[in-house]
């Protein structure tokens with residue numbers, strides 16, 4: 789794995805999200821209400837809704853366009869056919885580290 793520093797957890801509001809532009813593409817960073825961060829695709833597989841503008845609740849995010857719900861720990865849609873890509877991410881002294889190797893695999897797919 790190649791860990792990339794993509795910001796500080798405090799750059800993201802509680803139960804909020806932001807987009808990070810990596811050399812390998814845009815990724816959504818989603819912060820839950822228990823100070824954890826998930827990294828996932830920003831694009832909803834239904835009709836491309838911007839998931840980073842959705843509502844984060846628990847370990848899930850709801851798409852702002854038609855309310856599909858995605859589990860941020862698995863990428864699976866809840867009650868629908870579909871999933872989003874998720875990426876390895878970890879926190880180190882508040883810094884958000886994203887696995888650039890996993891992003892590279894996505895780009896090549």
Ligand code: FES
Nearest residue numbers: 832835837851854
């Ligand atoms: S675009 Fe996300 S639910 Fe329709």
